[in-house]
Amino acid sequence: MRTGIATLSVRGRLLDKLPAIAAAGFDGIEVFDNDLVACPAPPREVAARCADLGLAVDLFQPVRDAAGVAPEEFGRTLHRVRAKLAVAAELGAPVVLACSHVGDASVDDPDLLAEQLHALGEAASEHGITLAYEALAWGRHVHRVGQAWEAVQRAGHPAVTLAVDTFHMLARGDDGRALAGVPGDRIGFVQVADGPLLRMDLLEWSRHFRCFPGQGVLDVAGVVAASLEAGYRGPVSLEVFSDVVREADPFLTARDGYRSLVFLEDQLASRLRDPAAAAVTAQPPAPTRTDLAFVELANPDGSPEPAALLESLGFVRSGEHRSKPVSMWRNGDACVVLNDTRGGSRWHALGVVTPEVATVAARAKALLWPAVDRTRGAGEARLPGITSPSGVHVFVSAAAGAEDDWRGDFVPAADVPHAGWSGLDHVGIAVPAERLNEEVGFLRTVFDLQPAPVEEFWEPQGRLRSRALRPAHGDTRLVINVEDVRSRQPREGITQVAFGCEDLLAQVRLLRGRGVRLMAVPDNYYVDLAARFDLPEETVAELREHGVLYDRAGDGELLHVYTDVLATGFYVELLERRGGYDGYGSANTHVRLAAQPASS
């Protein structure tokens, strides 16, 4: 599949963007008119720079308000388009994007539109250029792809083709089916962008919140698949602009963009009848299931605190790594790894279990995610690590007893009594606001985790936005958090580790008996609880006595407690799910945010 990106998808001046785009591996670019107008180099020189970098100029864009104007105005329009066609010719762009008219001067007359498109096509063909006509979602009269295709057919000129844009189509509620009956050789260009689910004006949404395929919620692959099935073989080109992209490093943006097309191609491979015919290559598949295995505590200074902390939480040092200063700790079925490697990483890490260790590592590599640099002793588990965009290392292990089971690397040190903890329930990872899309994209594209909608909380010093992710199969639950706080540095990496248990009240008594300080819950909370739920008085009294938070959804109930933020930089949550409760107790988040001293 031929890959491209619009220059306005990358920050900077035109001539500075080109090396970033080339370095990422794209085949070609769309030159955005405003970028060129503000560029000191004439079009021929821009074309030469592109050629030197191995980039084709696939499109020049856009000609705005291209057709559908009053006849007496069309002379001006033609003058304008001719001037832009001459520029496109100097750039060596074979296609010029013409957008549907967005102004009040637009005339609602299909015959007039067709006639004018024909004339524009004639002007384009003089340069050997093709026009691709695009329905902008906020076009005045033409705003759906079906209308644009109708206009292209009526224009009846070989140099007038249809532009397919996933964002404009999907934003208007169309999908790949809207391209039924459009021959592939009548599609002049395909532009791709994704978007999150937001309820706002289409233009605002488009300008500020587009994202790369795989980061949003739109079925980008469906539209591209329809284009390829129809026989389209031209570039699939990213046109993504957003507040994030405007401010991010251009080399990072270009790499993210390229990665999103690799992912798109992988999705297409399973949707196309004949992927090879469209030169679409599949990547190694995502795991069939993903379970949480362990959290690894980084202790590069060799501090005694983490071990003491684990002991106070009831963890027993249950194994020693065969070749490294790394120990395994267990409390029932809950596992924590303590990494005492001096001078090692300061980032806590995460271990997951999948049946397809090698495949997942290969998939991550194909998607350009950096592998963790680690040494592996003879006979030890493969345990490949991948670095997430926010810097968290995710290690991939096989299941218990398999060759690549991480537990095999540890020499048992002590028996672990059954203690009522049932394993890692979920892990919270804090990322900077501008990395949210990327982090979600990582978990989604490598592990096929599905993100839930963004939840938002107000905390005393700002705002917290959370997005939970889970796989179709497996017990992995991750929560990505963005802290919008001006008064202090936002935290990064693993900030929350939640364990499940069978009898929370009993565990709370054990923890308090070992001197663990749990987050104090205000008395007012229990007054509110009694108002919100018809709980027996003695139940409320018991929750209050133990300082336990409570939530209910349907028949499910959640009981949970938090520690304060610990010396390790995260806090521990202990929770008991009853009757299939499936959430995270977010009704209580505002209480935690106000009560947890270290969060201020």
Add this chain to the structure above:
Amino acid sequence: MRTGIATLSVRGRLLDKLPAIAAAGFDGIEVFDNDLVACPAPPREVAARCADLGLAVDLFQPVRDAAGVAPEEFGRTLHRVRAKLAVAAELGAPVVLACSHVGDASVDDPDLLAEQLHALGEAASEHGITLAYEALAWGRHVHRVGQAWEAVQRAGHPAVTLAVDTFHMLARGDDGRALAGVPGDRIGFVQVADGPLLRMDLLEWSRHFRCFPGQGVLDVAGVVAASLEAGYRGPVSLEVFSDVVREADPFLTARDGYRSLVFLEDQLASRLRDPAAAAVTAQPPAPTRTDLAFVELANPDGSPEPAALLESLGFVRSGEHRSKPVSMWRNGDACVVLNDTRGGSRWHALGVVTPEVATVAARAKALLWPAVDRTRGAGEARLPGITSPSGVHVFVSAAAGAEDDWRGDFVPAADVPHAGWSGLDHVGIAVPAERLNEEVGFLRTVFDLQPAPVEEFWEPQGRLRSRALRPAHGDTRLVINVEDVRSRQPREGITQVAFGCEDLLAQVRLLRGRGVRLMAVPDNYYVDLAARFDLPEETVAELREHGVLYDRAGDGELLHVYTDVLATGFYVELLERRGGYDGYGSANTHVRLAAQPASS
């Protein structure tokens, strides 16, 4: 007028907010339920703290989804409301806010709604409390104030009253007229908030973009005036939450909020038939006209650069201040003041002329804006200065020849030949994103400047948002800019000084002759210009030769040039307006942003 503010309008924990609110001068507060639930102090202690600080608890809010539920559910609702009424009683709140139902469980049955409201009113009256029923703009069945009033009347209980909320009413398109026929003693509470003009989902708009009265575009005063005319005499209370407020210093937020109520009261004074009856006090009026007079260059290090710069731009040192190391410079009718006071302010300042110097100073003081601390020699102009939220000093002078004319403070030093510069055209001020509302509010409330909509530009390293302001009378044009750029520290203060002239091409020749470097305009720009406008070839050639930017709107034309960013921290624009051109050449802004080296 009794003033109040909701605790959720201020950042922090409940007990930390109270001192900030009290310090700003408010009479009372609305206690937000979530703030209380997360607070370690029981309600009676919160009430005692408020009493110590001289704050009344005027409202407890909100009871959500209060009425309009299925009959079999109402027992639960009543249980919940009773519990909250008990809390309100402990807080000493005379009114509890009950919001219209937003959920799918809401039943569309006016009789049922009235019956349930009646029952809730009966429960409230047992505590001597009044319910104020509010139509949330996104209520499921009740979302307009007229519907809420209908429900209150049908409920027919003295303890069930109407809550008036300016934001919810105005967001739905209602204004003060919607309160026609509502007796003042049936209005239980009035909440006020403003909002900018945004096209987005109402709930998102409300959560993230509310602002204080005077900062947005809603006719808040009209709704409050209608309430007061009806006889309402209770608190007028701010309920403003936004991303800005969530992150700002609570003392600043509370002061901004209180100021907005002083401004609201001033607006009300001119709208009410009998302001005294409603205890509404007018402030000294805004000026009848405001003209731009001068820019003052701060030169606290005594650098020779600013003087050399002014000379190169054609300015002549035309006067010396009678008592300070300050000189006046002129180029035709354009004035610049150079302040060489060692160790003085590093901020450039602005001088404006109004007919009402003393009144404007008194108005600024009444609105709590800080005065500039300055010394004044005997016989010198009053020239009061006011500090804007972003730190720019605005000095207020009388017109030429009047007693408080700033020019009277200077001894003429040289004759100024007429040089074709016609004065200050506009001044650009950069402010941090979180100060935009405040800076606009300052210029609007003190000088009655009217803000235009926000314009947005993409620059190579991020985004630029601009908002122009002008008075109804006078030549003042200010442009407030917000730079959203992650790669460098955003600039602050006066960053652009634009002068007008009569013959730009002649002036450009003069400037170049004096060695002034003007911003280089790319050749591609003129190719685009020829495409966009039907300009004669020789006109385009002349513009290109002089490196002049061009814009057209209707019959008006703009010609303009920029210097690079100068040692003074700003750049100079020179422009010629023809045929009534009234804008700022924003079609060319993207070229400036890409071409001006120091902006990167």
